[in-house]
Amino acid sequence: SQCDGMRCDMAMLMVNRIFSHTWLGYYPEEEMPEQEFWPEIIAQVKATYPGFLFIAEVYWNMEHELQIQGFDYTYDKLLYDRLVGGAPRDVRVHLIAGVEYQQRLVRFIENHDEHRAAIMGVEKSRAAAVIAASLSGMTLLHDGQFSGRCIKLPVQIGRQPDEPADTDLEAFYRKLLAETRHEIYQYGTWRLFNLFPAWSGNATYDNLVAYGWAHEGQYRLVIVNLTPVQSQAVVNLSAWQGLAGQHWRLDDTLNGHDYVRDGNDMVHPGLFIDLEPYGSHIFYFERA
Numbered sequence: 001s002q003c004d005g006m007r008c009d010m011a012m013l014m015v016n017r018i019f020s021h022t023w024l025g026y027y028p029e030e031e032m033p034e035q036e037f038w039p040e041i042i043a044q045v046k047a048t049y050p051g052f053l054f055i056a057e058v059y060w061n062m063e064h065e066l067q068i069q070g071f072d073y074t075y076d077k078l079l080y081d082r083l084v085g086g087a088p089r090d091v092r093v094h095l096i097a098g099v100e101y102q103q104r105l106v107r108f109i110e111n112h113d114e115h116r117a118a119i120m121g122v123e124k125s126r127a128a129a130v131i132a133a134s135l136s137g138m139t140l141l142h143d144g145q146f147s148g149r150c151i152k153l154p155v156q157i158g159r160q161p162d163e164p165a166d167t168d169l170e171a172f173y174r175k176l177l178a179e180t181r182h183e184i185y186q187y188g189t190w191r192l193f194n195l196f197p198a199w200s201g202n203a204t205y206d207n208l209v210a211y212g213w214a215h216e217g218q219y220r221l222v223i224v225n226l227t228p229v230q231s232q233a234v235v236n237l238s239a240w241q242g243l244a245g246q247h248w249r250l251d252d253t254l255n256g257h258d259y260v261r262d263g264n265d266m267v268h269p270g271l272f273i274d275l276e277p278y279g280s281h282i283f284y285f286e287r288a
Contacts, residue, residue: 005053011071012062014038042070055106055138067104073138076105083109083128084120088207088226091131095192095211099136102190107132108140112155118148118166123278126172127224130254130280131209133180134222136190146173172254179253179282188215191239198232198272205233208275214240219285221250225275236270243267247288252281260288 012018014037020029042054056063056071063074082090095102109128110117117125133139148166193210197203207227213220219240225231237243243263251258261271275281 001049004051005055005072007055007057008071009057010059011038011056011066011074012058012060015062015065015069018060018062036069038066038069038071046070063105064101067101071104073104073106076107076137079105079132080108080114083131083226088209091209091226092192095135095209099190103136105135105137106140107135107137108142110142110145111140112142112153114152116150116152117142117145118150118169121278122148122166122169124226124228126169127226127278127280129173130176130222130224130282133176134185134220134282135211136185139180146170175254176282182220184213184215184218184220188213188218188220193221193235193237193239195233195235196270198234198274202232204229204231207231208233208273210235210273212237212240214242217242219243219283221271221281221283221285223273223275223281223283225277225279228277230274230276232272232274234270234272236268237266238268238270240267243285249286249288250283251286253284254280254282 013022016032016036020027020032045052045054053072054070056066056074058066058074059077061078063076063078066074079091079094082094109125109132117128120128146169147163148169149163151161151163153160190213191211193212195205195208195210197205207229208223208225208231210221210223210233212222221235221237223235244267246263247260248263248266249258249260265271273281
């Protein structure tokens with residue numbers, strides 16, 4: 001009755017089998033409840049407040065299980081770990097999961113439990129932010145993330161040290177969030193794209209992640225280089241059948257550059273990409 005939703009800390013600890021294991025020896029196994037805790041609680045709240053949102057902080061690969069138990073959204077800690085310390089291929093594999101599941105994930109690159117995103121390097125944090133903000137699901141944005149704060153604060157402290165704001169990073173976030181407010185990210189159809197070598201022997205295509213949104217004849221293509229290496233690739237866009245037969249202007253909403261490309265070429269063999277270290281494109285397609 002007082003808020004729109006709640007984040008449930010370490011929500012998986014209330015799953016019966018996890019609770020039993022955590023308190024092994026303190027409670028006889030035969031005393032385990034017949035019902036799970038969360039489905040019973042969530043159903044009662046939703047009966048009175050159907051629009052109330054339950055968000056689970058959850059680890060141990062239990063995200064889907066807690067979605068089944070009634071949570072509207074669950075933390076995507078695996079994506080966070082792979083953006084911070086994994087390989088781009090790990091990120092792509094993670095994004096193969098079903099769209100309905102991904103639509104109920106909370107994407108983030110920092111929160112009160114994790115290190116500040118800026119300590120991974122501002123350029124890498126920008127690349128990671130593009131992915132976290134432009135995927136399906138919910139985006140969690142942390143206080144101080146936009147200005148590049150580096151000092152992680154305990155939640156119990158009521159003060160913080162002065163840190164100079166990174167005005168370039170703030171401008172980047174303003175552009176990124178202005179872009180992702182577009183209705184295509186709320187109502188469009190999302191898909192992951194395959195990447196291919198730009199030429200024989202060039203393995204840098206493996207450094208990139210590419211996906212897109214389509215909605216009522218509109219398109220957005222997101223391509224991110226998650227490495228400190230200049231990288232090239234060909235992105236096959238044949239899944240977007242409306243591209244063929246005309247020319248398109250690709251406007252990069254992040255840096256203001258635009259390129260004119262033939263739709264037939266983008267369908268086959270594909271769109272050629274050359275991205276600087278930790279670079280990103282978010283292309284808005286306009287008929288040329």
